[in-house]
Amino acid sequence: MATARRGDRRGEIVRAAFDMIGERGYPNTTLAAVAERVGLTQQGLLHYFPTKEDLLVAVLRRRDELDVSGGAVAGPAGVLEALAMLVDVNASRPGIVQTFTVLAGESVTDGHPARAYFAERYARVRALLAESLGDEVTAQLVIAALDGLQIQWLLDPEGADMRPAFDRLAELVGRGRAAE
């Protein structure tokens, strides 16, 4: 029982952080602010999430779950269309994309608390997309493009719209498959 309640509380904290990142952006979503919203002291929050990175990884896992539930896809055209929709969804939630981008960038150092999450996530998404796109190298490329487009867009929302560049990739990948 205690464990179930603890799990509920964790979920409540993650939802609060997720919402706050959407409302006020990544840098302003401090542990103190999240704690206040769920009625905990900062010490109390650290009991559930020892570091800010632990909480942010939980937020990104929640995003992953929400996205997957909307994206049961099959075949290369289907998956590229689903990913284009995901690009549009991401363009409407810069706070979450910021969280992902900062944490993914930092995770490449040894011993970073989010490294295991990202290493596992990329391997899993590569394998998943490879099923639809036909090979793992194309999957790796498509994921890379999505990540890199987010960086340029966050730095220059007017000048580096993600969707046209993703559409260009989808067109090239589609044409590449047609030529095989």
Add this chain to the structure above:
Amino acid sequence: MATARRGDRRGEIVRAAFDMIGERGYPNTTLAAVAERVGLTQQGLLHYFPTKEDLLVAVLRRRDELDVSGGAVAGPAGVLEALAMLVDVNASRPGIVQTFTVLAGESVTDGHPARAYFAERYARVRALLAESLGDEVTAQLVIAALDGLQIQWLLDPEGADMRPAFDRLAELVGRGRAAE
């Protein structure tokens, strides 16, 4: 004279940091270690570079200069070949790629000390590559792929080799142009 000497000293510090990142990786290149190598106290180093980010941006600018001096290119085939060579160079210097990836990720937050550098760099490189690749959207995509491939490779050097995925993109872009 004082200014010239100050500039020399700055250059010496940047070269030392650049070399140390190559030798021992990004997380182990602390301001204290760089200061020691150039015979300064940490306080003395902060006189030249007030924050670690300032020093790292200077290191990345140095990398940019070295890369550009090796890459006078013309035409889409030429530029894609030059970029493939750059991918190989990057695969041989994970410390610098780590520095770039961490800093680029962090730079997307407002007010980050490296934000101006990255925003300016992406706009400049997009315009530069657009000249060779024919349009800015393809340039944006190619840059995005390079950045994203670095993230996956740093997290999984065995499983996510950059070169095959970049070659796949180069092939698709080349085929796309041939079809136009």
